[in-house]
Structure formats: structure tokens, C-alpha cells
Amino acid sequence: VQLVESGGGLVPAGGSLRLSCAASGSIFGIDxxxxxxxxxxxxxxxxxxxxxxxxxxxxxxVKGRFTISRDNAKNTLYxxxxxxxxxxxxxxxxxxxxxxxxxxxxxxxxxxVTVSS
Numbered sequence: 001v002q003l004v005e006s007g008g009g010l011v012p013a014g015g016s017l018r019l020s021c022a023a024s025g026s027i028f029g030i031d032x033x034x035x036x037x038x039x040x041x042x043x044x045x046x047x048x049x050x051x052x053x054x055x056x057x058x059x060x061x062v063k064g065r066f067t068i069s070r071d072n073a074k075n076t077l078y079x080x081x082x083x084x085x086x087x088x089x090x091x092x093x094x095x096x097x098x099x100x101x102x103x104x105x106x107x108x109x110x111x112x113v114t115v116s117s
Contacts, residue, residue: 001025001106003094008111015084015115021077021094021108032097034104035068035079037090037113047092048079062088084115 007019019035034049048068050056056068067080077094094108 001027001030001096003096003106003108005092005094005108005111008092008113010114010116011084012116013084013086016080016082017084017113018081019079019092019094019111019113021079023075023077023094023096027075027096029099030096030106031099032104033070033077034095034097035077036093036095036104037088038093039087039090042090044093050077081113084113086115086117089113089115 002024004022005019007017009017011017032049032051035047036044037047038044046059047062048056048058048066050068050070065083069078090113091110092113093110095104096106098105
């Protein structure tokens with residue numbers, strides 16, 4: 001499985017960005033996808049996840065501001081980020097969970113999101 005993110009950039013506080021993650025390869029073995037982020041000096045954290053037939057989950061810090069969605073026809077995952085804050089500054093990674101291992105085994109290269117104050 002290959003994952004390629006796009007859509008990061010520099011945005012002022014209060015602004016919006018939409019990240020995209022195009023998936024290819026053996027995606028039939030994937031049962032969930034998610035967005036993680038790692039800010040400067042911080043641990044990597046799960047921002048939002050989505051599973052087939054199940055509602056999405058969000059980190060408390062982004063609830064009401066971020067929306068995860070997927071277009072199965074395009075094999076693409078999205079993260080709509082609104083009301084961005086400087087603390088949202090991070091490298092954002094797309095990840096896919098293997099149905100056999102139950103782990104997020106596949107990762108994209110990451111895309112930088114910088115929110116200026």
C-alpha cells in the first residue's frame with residue numbers, strides 16, 4: 001500500500017486547509033485509515049480515524065474543527081481543517097490499518113502544516 005499526502009502549507013490562524021491522501025496498491029487489505037500529526041518536540045498523535053461502516057473518531061483537540069472523510073471511488077482520504085490554531089502546526093501523516101495485523105502499518109511521507117499567529 002502506498003500513501004501520498006498533499007495539501008499542506010502555511011495558513012494564518014483561523015484559516016482552513018484540506019489535506020488529501022491518495023492510496024494505491026493492495027488497499028483491499030485495509031480496514032481503517034487515519035490522520036496523525038507530530039508537532040515540534042511532541043509525540044505523534046492520532047488526529048482523526050475512519051473505519052468502514054463506523055463513524056469517525058477525533059482527538060478532543062480538533063473536535064468541531066476538523067472533518068475526516070473518504071472517497072472510495074478515488075481511493076482518497078481527506079482531512080478538512082477549519083479554524084486552525086498555531087498549536088495545529090505539525091507534520092501531518094496519512095496512515096492505513098492492515099486488517100490482518102490490526103496495526104497502522106502503512107504511512108505516507110507527511111505534509112507540513114504551519115499556522116501563523
